[in-house]
Structure formats: structure tokens, C-alpha cells
Amino acid sequence: MPRLYINLRLIEENAHKILEKCSKFNVEVVGVTKVSLGDPKIAQALKRSGIKIIGESRIENILRMIENGVEGPFMMIRIPPKDDLVKIIRWCEYVLVSELKTVEWMEEIARDLDKSISAIYMIDVGDLREGVWYKDAAEEIIRALKISKRVKIIGVGTNLGCYGGVLPSTTNLGMLVEIRDLIEKRLSCQLPVVSGGNTSALKLVEEGRLPSGVNQYRVGEAIFLGTDVTNNRQIDWLTQEAIILEAPVIEVKTKPSFPQGETGQDAFGRKPIFIDKGMRKRAIIALGEQDIVPSGLKPLDKGVEVIHSSSDHTIIDVTDAERKIEVGDTMRFKLSYGALLRAMTCPHVEKIYMQGV
Ligand SMILES: *Cc1c(COP(=O)(O)O)cnc(C)c1O
Numbered sequence: 001m002p003r004l005y006i007n008l009r010l011i012e013e014n015a016h017k018i019l020e021k022c023s024k025f026n027v028e029v030v031g032v033t034k035v036s037l038g039d040p041k042i043a044q045a046l047k048r049s050g051i052k053i054i055g056e057s058r059i060e061n062i063l064r065m066i067e068n069g070v071e072g073p074f075m076m077i078r079i080p081p082k083d084d085l086v087k088i089i090r091w092c093e094y095v096l097v098s099e100l101k102t103v104e105w106m107e108e109i110a111r112d113l114d115k116s117i118s119a120i121y122m123i124d125v126g127d128l129r130e131g132v133w134y135k136d137a138a139e140e141i142i143r144a145l146k147i148s149k150r151v152k153i154i155g156v157g158t159n160l161g162c163y164g165g166v167l168p169s170t171t172n173l174g175m176l177v178e179i180r181d182l183i184e185k186r187l188s189c190q191l192p193v194v195s196g197g198n199t200s201a202l203k204l205v206e207e208g209r210l211p212s213g214v215n216q217y218r219v220g221e222a223i224f225l226g227t228d229v230t231n232n233r234q235i236d237w238l239t240q241e242a243i244i245l246e247a248p249v250i251e252v253k254t255k256p257s258f259p260q261g262e263t264g265q266d267a268f269g270r271k272p273i274f275i276d277k278g279m280r281k282r283a284i285i286a287l288g289e290q291d292i293v294p295s296g297l298k299p300l301d302k303g304v305e306v307i308h309s310s311s312d313h314t315i316i317d318v319t320d321a322e323r324k325i326e327v328g329d330t331m332r333f334k335l336s337y338g339a340l341l342r343a344m345t346c347p348h349v350e351k352i353y354m355q356g357v
Contacts, residue, residue, distance in 0.1 A: 001248075001286075001348060001349070001350050002245060002246065002247040002248070002285075002286065002287045002291055002292075002343070002348070002349045002350070003245070003246045003247075003349065003350045003351075003352050004243060004244070004245050004246075004343050004344065004349055004350070004351050004352065005243065005244045005245075005246065005352050005354060006039075006041075006042065006242070006243050006351060006352065006353050006354065007241070007242050007243070007354045008041060008042065008044075008045040008353055008354065008355055009045075009354070009355055010239050010241060010242035011042060011045045011046070011049075011223060011224060011242045011243075012045040012046070012048050012049045013049075013239065014049075014222065014223045014224070014226060014238045014239060014242060015029075015031060015045070015046050015049035015050075015051055015223045016049040016050060017237060017238060018202065018219055018222055018223060018238070019049060019050050019051060021202070021205055021206070021237075022202075022205055022217055024205075025205050025208075025210055026215055027196075027205065027210070027214065027215055027216060027217050028052075028053070028215060028216045028217070029051055029216075029217055029218075029219055030051070030053040030054070030055040030075055030077075030195075030216060030217070030218040030219065031043075031046035031049075031051040031053070031054055031055060031219065031220075031223060032054075032055040032056070032057075032077060032198070032218050032219060032220030032223075033046070033054055033055070033056050033061065033065070033220070034055070034056055034057040034058065034061065034077070034220060034341075035220055035221070035224060035337060035340055035341045035344060036224070036344045037061060037064075037344050037345045038056055038058065038060070038061020038062060038064045038065050039344065039351070040064065040065050040068035040069065040070050041353050042224075043065050043070040044070060046223070047070070047071070052073065053072075053073050053074070053075050053093075053094065054070065054072065054073070054074050054075065055074075055075040055076075055077040055218045055220075056074060056075070056076065056077065057076075057077050057078040058078070059076065059080075059084045059087045059088055059091070059092075062074050062076070062091055062092065063087070063091065066091060072091075072092070072093055073092075073093035073094060074091065074092045074093060074094070075092065075093070075094035075095070075096070075218070076088050076092045076094065076095040076096065077096055077218055078096070079096055079097055079098045079099070079102070079122065079130050080095060080097070080102065082102070082105055085102075085105055085106055085109050086109055086113070088106075088117070089106060089109050089110050089113055089115050089117050090113060090115065092117060093117065093118060094117070094118045094119070094120065094154075095117055095118070095119050095120075096119070096120050096122050096130075096157055096195075097119045097120070097121055097122065097144075097151075098121065098122040098130050098131050098132055100140065100143060100144055100147070103119070103144045103147060103148050103151050103153075104147060106119070106148075106150075106151045107147065107148055107149065107150055107151055110150035110151060111150060115150070116150040116151070116152060117150070117151055117152070118152045118153075118154045119148070119151050119152065119153050119154065120153075120154060120155050120156065120157040120193055120195050121137075121140075121141045121144060121153055121155075121156050121157070122156075122157050122158065122159065123137040123141075123156050123157070123158050123176055123179060124158065125158050125160070125166075125172040125173070125175050125176055126160070126164060126166045126172055127158075127159060127160045127161065127162055127163055127164040127165075127166040128163050128164045128166075129159055129162045129163040129164075130159060131157075131158060131159065134175055134176075134179065137156070137179050138179055138182050138183050138186070141153070141156065141179075141183055142183060142186060142187060145183070145187060145189060153191065154191065154192060154193045155180065155191045155192055155193025155194055155195060155216075156176055156179060156180045156183075156191060156193075156194060156195070157176075157193070157194070157195030157196070157216070157218075158172070158173070158176050158195070158196060158197065159197070159198065160172065160197055160198070160200055160201065160230075161197075161198065161199075161200035161229075161230030161231075162198075165230060167200060167230060167231065168196065168197045168200055168201035168203075168204055169204075170204070170209055170210075170211055173196045173197065173201070173204070173210065173211050173214050174211040176194055176196060176214070177194055177211055177212075177213035177214060180194055180213065181213075192215075193215065193216055194213050194214045194215055194216065195216040195217075195218060196210075196214035196215075196216065196217060197214075197217055197218070198217065198218055198219060198220065198221070199219055199220065199221040199222040199227075199228050199229075199230070200228055200229075200230035200231055201214075201217055202217070202219070202222055202228060202235065203228065203231055205217075220337075221337050222235055222238060224242060224243055224340060225240060225242070225243065225334075225335070225336075225337060225340065226238035226239050226240040226241075226242065227240060227336075227337070229336065229337055240334055241334070243334075243335065243340060244300070244332050244333070244334065245287075245292070245297075245332065245333045245334075245335055245339075245343055245349075246330045246331070246332045246333075247285040247286055247287040247314070247330060247331055247333075248285060248286045248328075248329075248330050249283045249284070249285055249286075249325060249326065249327055249328065249329045249330065249331060250284050250285065250286045250313075250327065251283065251284040251327060252281065252282070252283045252284075252318070252325060252326055252327050253281070253282060254279050254280065254281045254282075255279065255280065255282060256276075256278070256279060256280075257274065257275065257276055257277040257278060257279070257280045257317075258274050258275075258276040259274060266308070266310065267310040267311065268289065268310070272308055280317050280319045281317070281318050281319040282307065282315050282316065282317055282318065282319075283304075283315075283316045283318045283325050283331065284313050284314065284315055284316075285313075285314050285316060285331055286312070286313075287309070287312075287313075287314045288309045288310055288311045288312040288313050288314055289309050289310060289311050290311050290312060290342075290346060290348065291342060291343055291346045291348055291349050292309070292314075292335065292339040292342050292343050292346075293336060293338040293339040293341075293342055294306055294308065294309035294314060294339075295336070295338075295339075296335055296336025296337070296338045296339030296340075297314070297333045297335065297336075297339060298333055298334040298335065298336070299316070299331060299332075299333050300331075300332040300333060300334065301318075301321055301322065301323065301325070301331060301332070302321070302322045303318075303320040303321045303322050304316050304317060304318050304320070304321045304325075304331075305317040316331065
């Protein structure tokens, strides 16, 4: 079985470093656990780092954490489906929203349950995922503020670098602060939270370019992987070794690099491109699309190349490997966010937790 080695101490250290760096700029860090299926041990590591709020995209994951003794506050970071609202209001302290209708539903449910919840209204400043388009934002949020009582709208937020790959900047985050200021002025109200971003916004903090007023980041990727995929970089003050995947080698053979016979599509309806490099030594590892995203496998072995995965097999060219790789060996990999997401959520990948170095 493939194994994920999860070093809780390194995760805690990454989280702590991010927290320290952000605190200097008055930015609170929400630790986002969604890549981990709401893993309680990981959430506890985040808590030990000093992070207070746990951000999650699935209510089931939040319930899993609560059942395993993780204490909130919890923030629901995916704008919520109607069916989840009862549970969200019962179990979460914060929720991100982007629809008046959802605010209305939450009001009703909160009244029925005699509860309240804090909400952050999401504004789209260009990335084109969730949030009300920035030009319409002030008007919609003012209407939301007028209809909400038990839903306490405490601020505005945005998400960047997820669909459009738009990079957080002084301009787009500045717009978020401006919209907040405008609403505060119009209604003489307080919207203290400006939840300005995720891992991709850490760069602005590092470079001292974060517009003042932005005071919350929701961070996942950097904590677990030490990478920032949107800016295509490794974050040099974090470790990239907190989580390592290991998989068994189940075949090593020398074969042609070009298939023999007439070709159609692969098992997933794709048409792989083959480059004829002559005979190559290839290892198959017991790992596939079910467990990882193949393009997100980053081998620790030097000189090897991930060629292709189907559901359960991944072919790796080991012709130029620095060590001799044989059947029965294992190979180790760092992972992209997508690959980690799949591995963490796959029941066929064993999770091994380490506390030490
Ligand atoms: C996933 C997510 C985050 C965390 O993003 P990272 O890039 O992993 O830091 C923050 N906010 C929202 C709304 C998200 O969906």
C-alpha cells in the first residue's frame, strides 16, 4: 500500500513561521485543512502552532475534527450549499458567503436554532471563482447587512489564484479594502475583517507590499507543502518535506518507449504522446490516478521521470536513475497540492504520522 509520511512537527513549524510573518503585518492566519480530509491530528498540529481558526471546505470534515476532540473556532470556507446550513450554523463560528438568498436562509435557521454566526461576504476582484463581482459588491453587501441580524457580517473577503490564476496585488486587495471602507461609511457600521487571500498572497507580506487594512489570510498549501503554486515557487523559509509519499515498486523491465500496434485512447480516454527514445528501463509503482494526480508526483530520486498513470499503475522511467531501482524497493515523492489532496482523501493510501525530526 502506498504510504503518506506526515511529519506533524514540520507542519506545525511551517504554520508557526507563517503565523509569525503574518502577525508582523497584523494579519491573522486561518489554517485551512481541506487538503487533509479534515485530519484531526493535522488540525491539532495547526492549533499547537498558535493558529486559532481552522478553515474547512466540507462540513463532514469539521464534524470529523469535532468528534476527535479538535476545538474550533471553525470557518466554513466554501460558500455553503443550502442543505449544509443547519450543521454549519450549529458547528461553525464563521462562514464565507456570496448570496443574499443564503444569508436569508441562514437568518431563518439561526432564528430556529437560537444561534448566530459570523459571516464574511466574498467579493470577486478578478479571479472569477466565488464572490460578488467587485463593481456590484457594495450594493449587495449593504442589502445583506440590512436583512441580517443573527448572521453577523463582520467583513469582506476574496479568493485569488484559484480559477483565473490571478495574482494577489496591491491593486486588487486595495480594491477590497476600499469597498469595505465605502460600506462602513455609507452605513456607519463596522466591518473589521478583510480576509484577503490564501497562500498566493504570502508574497505580498514577504515583500512588505500588503495594502493596509487586509488583516486575515486563509492558508493551506504553504503550511503543508511549503509551495505557492500560483506564483510557481517554493517558499524558501518553509520546508517542502513535511509530507512525503512512498510507493512500492511492483515491476522493473526494459521495454520500448513507443507502443507497438495501432493506438487508440488510454484507459481515461486520453491520447498520450509518445516520444521514441528507444529501449528504456521502467519501473511500475503500485499507485495510480485513484491515489494521486500523476503530474503532481515529484520524485526524490534523481534522474527519474514520471511517464504515465492509469487507475492503479504509474510508470516511471528509471533508466538514468542515480540508484539501482528493483522490484520490491520503494520510491518516494513530494507532492503537488492536487496530488496531496487525492492521496489524503484516498482510503488506499496509508497515513503514517511522525512527531519527530
Ligand atoms: C482552499 C482555500 C483557501 C486556502 O488556499 P491555499 O492556496 O491552500 O492557501 C483559502 N480560501 C478559500 C476560500 C479556499 O477555498
